[in-house]
Amino acid sequence: MxxxxxxxxxxxVAREAGVAISSASTALNGQPGVSESTRDRVRSVAxxxxxxxxxxxxxxxxxxxxxxxxxxxxxxDILESDPFFGAFIGGIxxxxxxxxxxxxxxxxxxxxxxxxxxxxxxxxRRVDGVFLNEIKADDARxxxxxxxxxxxxxxxxxxxxxxxxxxRQSGTEAIHELVRTLAxxxxxxxxxxxxPPHYVHSLERISAWREAMEAVGLQAEDTVNGGFTxxxxxxxxxxxxxxxxxxxxxxxxNDLSAIGFMNRAIxxxxxxxxxxxxxxxxxxxFGEHVRPTLSTVRTAPRHLGRxxxxxLLSAIDxxxxxxxxxxxxxxxxxxxxxxxx
Amino acid sequence: MxxxxxxxxxxxVAREAGVAISSASTALNGQPGVSESTRDRVRSVAxxxxxxxxxxxxxxxxxxxxxxxxxxxxxxDILESDPFFGAFIGGIxxxxxxxxxxxxxxxxxxxxxxxxxxxxxxxxRRVDGVFLNEIKADDARxxxxxxxxxxxxxxxxxxxxxxxxxxRQSGTEAIHELVRTLAxxxxxxxxxxxxPPHYVHSLERISAWREAMEAVGLQAEDTVNGGFTxxxxxxxxxxxxxxxxxxxxxxxxNDLSAIGFMNRAIxxxxxxxxxxxxxxxxxxxFGEHVRPTLSTVRTAPRHLGRxxxxxLLSAIDxxxxxxxxxxxxxxxxxxxxxxxx
DNA sequence: GACCCGAACCGAAACGTTTCTGTTCTTTCG
DNA sequence: CGAAAGAACAGAAACGTTTCGGTTCGGGTC
Numbered sequence: 001m002x003x004x005x006x007x008x009x010x011x012x013v014a015r016e017a018g019v020a021i022s023s024a025s026t027a028l029n030g031q032p033g034v035s036e037s038t039r040d041r042v043r044s045v046a047x048x049x050x051x052x053x054x055x056x057x058x059x060x061x062x063x064x065x066x067x068x069x070x071x072x073x074x075x076x077d078i079l080e081s082d083p084f085f086g087a088f089i090g091g092i093x094x095x096x097x098x099x100x101x102x103x104x105x106x107x108x109x110x111x112x113x114x115x116x117x118x119x120x121x122x123x124x125r126r127v128d129g130v131f132l133n134e135i136k137a138d139d140a141r142x143x144x145x146x147x148x149x150x151x152x153x154x155x156x157x158x159x160x161x162x163x164x165x166x167x168r169q170s171g172t173e174a175i176h177e178l179v180r181t182l183a184x185x186x187x188x189x190x191x192x193x194x195x196p197p198h199y200v201h202s203l204e205r206i207s208a209w210r211e212a213m214e215a216v217g218l219q220a221e222d223t224v225n226g227g228f229t230x231x232x233x234x235x236x237x238x239x240x241x242x243x244x245x246x247x248x249x250x251x252x253x254n255d256l257s258a259i260g261f262m263n264r265a266i267x268x269x270x271x272x273x274x275x276x277x278x279x280x281x282x283x284x285x286f287g288e289h290v291r292p293t294l295s296t297v298r299t300a301p302r303h304l305g306r307x308x309x310x311x312l313l314s315a316i317d318x319x320x321x322x323x324x325x326x327x328x329x330x331x332x333x334x335x336x337x338x339x340x341x
Numbered sequence: 342m343x344x345x346x347x348x349x350x351x352x353x354v355a356r357e358a359g360v361a362i363s364s365a366s367t368a369l370n371g372q373p374g375v376s377e378s379t380r381d382r383v384r385s386v387a388x389x390x391x392x393x394x395x396x397x398x399x400x401x402x403x404x405x406x407x408x409x410x411x412x413x414x415x416x417x418d419i420l421e422s423d424p425f426f427g428a429f430i431g432g433i434x435x436x437x438x439x440x441x442x443x444x445x446x447x448x449x450x451x452x453x454x455x456x457x458x459x460x461x462x463x464x465x466r467r468v469d470g471v472f473l474n475e476i477k478a479d480d481a482r483x484x485x486x487x488x489x490x491x492x493x494x495x496x497x498x499x500x501x502x503x504x505x506x507x508x509r510q511s512g513t514e515a516i517h518e519l520v521r522t523l524a525x526x527x528x529x530x531x532x533x534x535x536x537p538p539h540y541v542h543s544l545e546r547i548s549a550w551r552e553a554m555e556a557v558g559l560q561a562e563d564t565v566n567g568g569f570t571x572x573x574x575x576x577x578x579x580x581x582x583x584x585x586x587x588x589x590x591x592x593x594x595n596d597l598s599a600i601g602f603m604n605r606a607i608x609x610x611x612x613x614x615x616x617x618x619x620x621x622x623x624x625x626x627f628g629e630h631v632r633p634t635l636s637t638v639r640t641a642p643r644h645l646g647r648x649x650x651x652x653l654l655s656a657i658d659x660x661x662x663x664x665x666x667x668x669x670x671x672x673x674x675x676x677x678x679x680x681x682x
Numbered sequence: 683g684a685c686c687c688g689a690a691c692c693g694a695a696a697c698g699t700t701t702c703t704g705t706t707c708t709t710t711c712g
Numbered sequence: 713c714g715a716a717a718g719a720a721c722a723g724a725a726a727c728g729t730t731t732c733g734g735t736t737c738g739g740g741t742c
Contacts, residue, residue, distance in 0.1 A: 022702090056404075056467075058698075059699085060727045093417075093446075097448075102462075104443045104444065105444050106438065123393035124394060362693090362729085363732095366731085379690080395727085397729085404697070
């Protein structure tokens, strides 16, 4: 192990340049109040000494951590195949990195921990703001953070009064289009494999499916919780495909469960899409790599992340930014959906 | 937007409890030098006031940021389907979270930026240590960070002198076993779809394949760079399957490229595994969801992350920890590999 | 009874910035 | 020529902790 060297601080720079610390700071930060000649001198001394400001000192002084927090509640093992995660973070990074912010990422396994982590990040002022993702009905984080007056931004929160700025992408239109398309392909029994019902986005997809079914004059009856996992999708296939009222088409609340459903249905001896059409939601890349390729509703997690980061940073700056609504998710038809025969 | 409230600091706690700041600190941190009665009093005052120590103040004073850095160099769009990423981070979290550390995650698009980010994190002391992942031959980060004397830990660095502690999982044995298995299944032309050759782990897989081929008396000739992406795997299929010396089995350097290869081969009219056997590397969950299910070499990214975090934190504490070697990756045979016919 | 020792506690420095308030000196204008 | 104004810089406080060195006080030892 190498041994750490002495850090060079702004004090060293000031001493070496023969100015006061305050002048060195002023010069380096490009603020007025110092002559061009001294500014140049300070700058060259700083770079000669290899001076890099301490994030710690700056954070304390500026009352800013220059970082934002994201807590993902996911089983460690499921995390690997999680679709939303990577692209969403990519979008966040894209926005915050050029602005000198860093993402503090935490993973938790259960939901009480999730709340605790958010509050710990906020109260200790480790971060300047947090993302509220995968919001639940009656989410404890929301009230607590609002009470703290801590900057936050919601990703697809329920409509209604939400105390923070929010970024939304609607999937409703695409779900309607999917159901309409299936109906036009002669499907009558269209089941839904839902996500865990405590999530706001699960509920929204369920009710979008319900409304869409009614809109084409079909009965929305069969829904099974697929838990957003491929195993859940497999179990749903067991239930639905061996049950009395076997569906001819299935809309799954995410791609993972759709892939699970599809594979299990095939194992059970059904052909996709000849015997049963399957569609997912999210638009993960892997949907193109399974066979048949997966029809889906493609969302834009990266864009969502970028917008969420934009809103969060402006909330941190105390700006009143309007909610952001990005273009609705789009239906992507692939081989897993076909006319009923 | 809610308005922030006044923060309660240790000064408030001390005043309210009628002790000096230093005593309050001592009491709260459970250190000796304060009577049990005052300790209790300070503690109850602190909790009554809702005191939470400021991470910023503590960081400055303790010369510790209590965070570690991970920079992932990945295209924003590829990130989504990245296998290693999620599980590795899960492993890191698992170790650092209970110890009060937070992960600072950055994503970059190109490799000069990657180096810059590492150095910026280190020099500004935003983090206390960094993970060196996906190390390249002659990786610029290594020398620079070593020069700084900054704590770091290498994930599967090249053997030889590496200035930091390292955690390793070997895939060599499993690659040997794979090639041996393929040879026993009568395959003679076993090609390799490699990763980008500037990565240490690409090179290691290439030479493991080479050695394994020689060990069973076969010629290691055909290798195509699949770039660790599914598109790269598809292009490799185009090259190999339509070329003169068509292989009967292919070992791909990761599962993503293996899936791409497999799908493209099928598109080209070949049957897997009847016409060509395919195996990947990594052991991502999706390998079980494609058809035929993918044979692979299963690594343990979560375990790797956990061990890397352990080494990094002990390096930060100045402890001299021995390198960590976790159990070798294991061959997992699934439907994509079969006897040549 | 003088002395010492340790427990309990306090004050202040230190961590490395930024920023506010002064101070000095030059310049300009009446 | 004197006063006012402004530019350039300096000093110190503030951010919120931890820790080091000191002080006080009570009790035990000889």
